[in-house]
Amino acid sequence: MKELLEFLSLANANVRYVVLGVMLLGASTAVVGSFTFLRKKALVGDAIAHSVLPGICLAFMFSQYKHPLVLLIGAFISGWLSILSIDIISKKSRIKSDTAIAIVLSVFFGIGILLLTYIQSTGNAAQAGLDSFLFGQAASLIREDVMVLGAVCFLLVLTIYFFFKEFSILSFDADYATSLGLPVRFLEVILSTLTVLAIAVGIQAVGVVLMAAMLITPAAAARYWTNNLTKMIVLAALFGAFSGLFGSYISYSAPKMPTGPWIIVCITIIAFVSLAFAPERGLFFKWKRKRSKEINTLDENVLKIFFHLGEQENNMFAARKIPALQKRRYFDEKKVLQSLKRMMRAGQIEQEDNTWKLTETGLVEAKRIARIHRLWEMYMSKFLRMPADHVHEGAESLEHFFTPSMEAMLEQDLDFPETDPHDKPIPYTVKNEF
Amino acid sequence: MSFDYQIILTGALVAASCAILGCFLILRKMAMIGDAISHAVLPGIVIAFLISGSRASVPMLLGAASFGVLTTFMIEWLSKKARMQNDAAIGLVFTFLFAVGIIMLTLFADKLDLDAHCVLHGEIAFVPLDQLIINGISFGPRKAWLLGGVFLFVVSIVIIGYRALFITTFDTAYAVSIGISAVVWHYVLMALVSLVTVVSFEAVGAVLVVAFLVVPAATAYLLTDNLLKMIFIAVTVGILSSFAGYFFAKFIDGSIPGAMSTALGFFFLLSFIFSPKYGLIGKRLAKKREVFQNT
Amino acid sequence: MIIQVDNPVLEVHDLTVSYDKNPVLWNIDFSIPKGKLVGIIGPNGAGKSTMLKSVMGLIEPQSGFVKVFDKDLDDVRQRVSYVPQRESVDWDFPASVLDVVLMGRYGRRGLFKRMTKQDKEIAMASLAKVNMEKYYNRQIAQLSGGQQQRVFIARSLAQQADLYLMDEPFAGVDASAESSILSLLQEMRAEEKTIMVVHHDLQSAYEYFDWVILLNMRLVASGPKEEVFTPKLLQETYGGKLTLLDSLSNFIRRKELPIKG
Numbered sequence: 001m002k003e004l005l006e007f008l009s010l011a012n013a014n015v016r017y018v019v020l021g022v023m024l025l026g027a028s029t030a031v032v033g034s035f036t037f038l039r040k041k042a043l044v045g046d047a048i049a050h051s052v053l054p055g056i057c058l059a060f061m062f063s064q065y066k067h068p069l070v071l072l073i074g075a076f077i078s079g080w081l082s083i084l085s086i087d088i089i090s091k092k093s094r095i096k097s098d099t100a101i102a103i104v105l106s107v108f109f110g111i112g113i114l115l116l117t118y119i120q121s122t123g124n125a126a127q128a129g130l131d132s133f134l135f136g137q138a139a140s141l142i143r144e145d146v147m148v149l150g151a152v153c154f155l156l157v158l159t160i161y162f163f164f165k166e167f168s169i170l171s172f173d174a175d176y177a178t179s180l181g182l183p184v185r186f187l188e189v190i191l192s193t194l195t196v197l198a199i200a201v202g203i204q205a206v207g208v209v210l211m212a213a214m215l216i217t218p219a220a221a222a223r224y225w226t227n228n229l230t231k232m233i234v235l236a237a238l239f240g241a242f243s244g245l246f247g248s249y250i251s252y253s254a255p256k257m258p259t260g261p262w263i264i265v266c267i268t269i270i271a272f273v274s275l276a277f278a279p280e281r282g283l284f285f286k287w288k289r290k291r292s293k294e295i296n297t298l299d300e301n302v303l304k305i306f307f308h309l310g311e312q313e314n315n316m317f318a319a320r321k322i323p324a325l326q327k328r329r330y331f332d333e334k335k336v337l338q339s340l341k342r343m344m345r346a347g348q349i350e351q352e353d354n355t356w357k358l359t360e361t362g363l364v365e366a367k368r369i370a371r372i373h374r375l376w377e378m379y380m381s382k383f384l385r386m387p388a389d390h391v392h393e394g395a396e397s398l399e400h401f402f403t404p405s406m407e408a409m410l411e412q413d414l415d416f417p418e419t420d421p422h423d424k425p426i427p428y429t430v431k432n433e434f
Numbered sequence: 435m436s437f438d439y440q441i442i443l444t445g446a447l448v449a450a451s452c453a454i455l456g457c458f459l460i461l462r463k464m465a466m467i468g469d470a471i472s473h474a475v476l477p478g479i480v481i482a483f484l485i486s487g488s489r490a491s492v493p494m495l496l497g498a499a500s501f502g503v504l505t506t507f508m509i510e511w512l513s514k515k516a517r518m519q520n521d522a523a524i525g526l527v528f529t530f531l532f533a534v535g536i537i538m539l540t541l542f543a544d545k546l547d548l549d550a551h552c553v554l555h556g557e558i559a560f561v562p563l564d565q566l567i568i569n570g571i572s573f574g575p576r577k578a579w580l581l582g583g584v585f586l587f588v589v590s591i592v593i594i595g596y597r598a599l600f601i602t603t604f605d606t607a608y609a610v611s612i613g614i615s616a617v618v619w620h621y622v623l624m625a626l627v628s629l630v631t632v633v634s635f636e637a638v639g640a641v642l643v644v645a646f647l648v649v650p651a652a653t654a655y656l657l658t659d660n661l662l663k664m665i666f667i668a669v670t671v672g673i674l675s676s677f678a679g680y681f682f683a684k685f686i687d688g689s690i691p692g693a694m695s696t697a698l699g700f701f702f703l704l705s706f707i708f709s710p711k712y713g714l715i716g717k718r719l720a721k722k723r724e725v726f727q728n729t
Numbered sequence: 730m731i732i733q734v735d736n737p738v739l740e741v742h743d744l745t746v747s748y749d750k751n752p753v754l755w756n757i758d759f760s761i762p763k764g765k766l767v768g769i770i771g772p773n774g775a776g777k778s779t780m781l782k783s784v785m786g787l788i789e790p791q792s793g794f795v796k797v798f799d800k801d802l803d804d805v806r807q808r809v810s811y812v813p814q815r816e817s818v819d820w821d822f823p824a825s826v827l828d829v830v831l832m833g834r835y836g837r838r839g840l841f842k843r844m845t846k847q848d849k850e851i852a853m854a855s856l857a858k859v860n861m862e863k864y865y866n867r868q869i870a871q872l873s874g875g876q877q878q879r880v881f882i883a884r885s886l887a888q889q890a891d892l893y894l895m896d897e898p899f900a901g902v903d904a905s906a907e908s909s910i911l912s913l914l915q916e917m918r919a920e921e922k923t924i925m926v927v928h929h930d931l932q933s934a935y936e937y938f939d940w941v942i943l944l945n946m947r948l949v950a951s952g953p954k955e956e957v958f959t960p961k962l963l964q965e966t967y968g969g970k971l972t973l974l975d976s977l978s979n980f981i982r983r984k985e986l987p988i989k990g
């Protein structure tokens with residue numbers, strides 16, 4: 001706890017650099033990665049990340065010096081080379097793009113490993129730390145690194161800001177972008193350049209192997225929360241920054257730990273939480289929506305039985321016992337009881353001892369269900385050309401899905417028929433008879 | 435057999451098993467699934483090592499391989515149930531499992547004789563140190579025997595299931611229409627890939643195994659139009675790279691699997707440029723020939 | 730205009746098919762008589778391919794069922810042959826023409842038994858029927874579109890089935906290949922085989938088929954062509970989707986709700 005407070009107070013200047021650097025990094029790669037994600041280039045991102053390794057090694061071999069800018073340039077060049085290679089392989093031969101990605105990824109990385117081990121075997125003292133490009137070592141960031149990193153991140157975010165509209169159109173619909181006369185090729189080059197740059201600066205904290213996740217996962221998580229691009233990008237940036245903070249804390253408290261994996265685990269957990277609990281698109285809400293639809297369906301079916309019995313006996317408000325309802329259609333006893341109580345609370349049903357009857361509002365609702373059922377049967381026999389003895393089953397399930405506007409459509413398409421295919425009257429209520 | 439050739443043999447066995455499976459992977463457009471599996475088996479491997487010490491037993495290896503199949507389940511679940519786009523689902527799952535593996539590796543570092551470097555590029559150079567000795571006679575590296583066994587297993591499954599793999603890869607819809615289960619054969623292939631990546635792991639690591647899976651197959655794909663020939667060529671390319679890579683690594687004193695992947699890349703480049711039918715130059719020559727014949 | 734027949738070769742009963750809970754075929758219900766050349770006609774995206782796929786069990790229908798020769802498909806797979814759309818496979822696949830046609834024998838021979846000489850002969854004879862025997866050794870990557878289509882048909886012939894379901898066999902085929910495929914289908918009909926063909930050209934459809942199914946998300950008509958080819962029914966088929974069906978599908982998909990009673 002004390003450690004955490006010490007860390008969060010940012011009292012130590014080194015800690016300050018590390019935290020600032022990694023958060024900045026997490027945020028800006030997430031921003032760039034949002035477009036990578038939307039353009040469905042996640043795996044290309046992975047290939048680029050692996051492919052920067054030989055560039056870093058070569059840059060080091062030529063300069064014999066571990067300046068961040070030099071390594072960045074090396075990484076940038078080999079990252080771009082990998083994009084071009086993927087492009088050439090998949091365009092100029094019959095090899096498909098997924099294979100091209102895997103080839104470039106593994107061969108570039110293999111060359112990188114060869115060079116790295118070669119450098120290590122030459123025993124150059126300055127090479128110590130090149131290793132940290134594999135899995136990331138946030139704690140090894142020094143002031144110099146953070147300066148370069150900050151400058152690049154600023155450049156990334158600024159460029160995105162400038163081309164925001166163009167990039168969004170391109171990401172959602174490249175064909176549309178072409179038809180608008182946007183310089184698609186040029187924009188793609190810019191976006192790829194940004195991706196390579198983001199990767200090249202990110203690897204110091206996350207490492208080449210896991211860098212792809214730093215690009216994609218924040219965006220994938222953010223996507224569950226919103227359909228709005230700006231909001232999505234802001235969220236992704238927040239997620240990225242938070243994971244960066246988390247990673248740098250780990251790096252601070254357990255210096256032996258590589259940071260990359262922790263950052264990735266953190267961001268992936270955020271993604272899992274998002275896909276489980278985000279409103280609308282999250283699995284939990286989908287499950288709840290499904291549950292409430294099931295409950296709703298049960299209630300509607302019970303109401304319909306009141307209606308059918310009422311129609312038969314010409315007495316809509318007769319009090320009925322549960323077994324009488326069950327005779328018409330099998331229901332689980334406990335569930336019917338729950339359903340009746342629910343509808344009592346909604347004012348659709350009244351209870352007297354152990355009998356139940358419709359209220360006025362209940363009748364309106366019951367009529368609505370029966371009406372939709374019969375109208376839909378009519379629709380199926382008229383427009384879907386189904387024989388009268390086949391329509392009931394289909395109506396039984398779909399009657400629960402009609403919104404008022406769809407119901408209106410149904411009535412208009414059929415021109416307010418009097419009866420259904422089985423010659424039963426269609427129960428309109430006053431408000432429908434305009 | 436000298437240590438040199440023991441290492442080359444080990445590399446060749448990895449390359450051969452991978453090359454066979456890689457042919458099916460790339461034809462099914464699942465190269466990146468192979469990549470995902472090879473990364474994602476890491477937690478399984480670490481657990482296997484934790485339980486059984488340095489010499490992971492066969493059941494342990496099978497347990498580790500189940501992580502590969504689990505990966506494909508997770509990817510499918512994410513894209514079907516959670517509606518994540520497929521490429522992101524692949525990227526998310528394998529990076530997560532790989533990260534978990536690395537964390538486990540560092541947490542239990544003192545209990546394991548695995549390290550992060552081994553994860554990335556294996557320790558094929560140490561393979562000869564662990565010899566299979568029976569009655570005091572050395573029968574070569576234990577690892578090579580294991581890999582040899584797996585190679586034979588892969589070969590026999592592919593021979594038995596050749597027709598099924600062939601038809602489900604070429605035309606899934608038709609295969610299902612005549613009653614062949616595409617799902618079963620999909621998982622057979624995934625299980626084999628997982629198994630091979632797990633047993634190759636110590637030799638070449640989790641990342642470079644992708645090169646062995648994909649590159650020989652892609653090289654062969656540019657050279658022939660016959661699946662059987664493609665498999666044979668891929669295996670040959672893999673073995674050749676094992677030789678070339680080994681001597682190159684020795685020459686510059688670098689990682690052997692790294693050099694083997696580099697050699698694979700080199701062979702691919704040759705085929706990409708010079709393949710008579712589908713290479714850059716080959717295609718151009720063929721076109722010229724056509725023009726010549728037509729005039 | 731939906732004419733049901735006695736002793737149908739194929740009976741589709743109340744079939745509703747969805748992709749991701751989004752219904753694309755609504756309550757399709759028809760039956761097909763034996764020995765007819767049947768055209769399945771409708772605009773793009775009408776669900777023609779989807780219908781063939783669900784008949785072949787490639788897609789699990791949401792409700793309804795299919796009977797072939799009055800049995801479940803699994804009991805009579807040998808007697809039904811499916812020709813997928815040509816674009817559904819990657820023709821860069823390393824295989825020869827004969828390799829592909831021999832696939833038609835897998836169903837009978839099983840996955841593990843050796844192919845016999847007889848299988849090869851049947852495959853070659855099937856190739857001869859589509860005038861492709863010269864090309865048996867050709868790599869499929871080097872075929873033209875029309876040749877690819879004929880290879881697919883030959884594979885289906887090699888299956889020696891009684892009911893054929895072909896998805897757009899005339900697509901991307903030149904005029905002479907089209908007429909030779911057509912006469913082949915007519916020959917097959919003469920042998921009392923039933924052939925269902927997805928087709929998109931109205932002009933030729935009337936000429937080619939005996940029985941026509943008009944489809945656009947729902948079944949518009951199924952019957953002898955003379956009765957089905959009325960301006961009214963065609964107008965209904967091509968007059969666009971029913972907006973109500975569209976909004977219902979959309980609603981269900983957007984809310985990701987399962988449909989059940």
Ligand SMILES: Nc1ncnc2c1ncn2[C@@H]1O[C@H](COP(=O)(O)OP(=O)(O)O)[C@@H](O)[C@H]1O
Pocket residue numbers: 748749753771772773774775776777778779780
């Ligand atoms: N795999 C699929 N996933 C989701 N929707 C699909 C899929 N295949 C087809 N569809 C949709 O189903 C509808 C019918 O498609 P299809 O059967 O291919 O039509 P047709 O063959 O008549 O042109 C179309 O709206 C299409 O977009």
Ligand SMILES: [Mg+2]
Pocket residue numbers: 777778779814
């Ligand atoms: Mg179609």
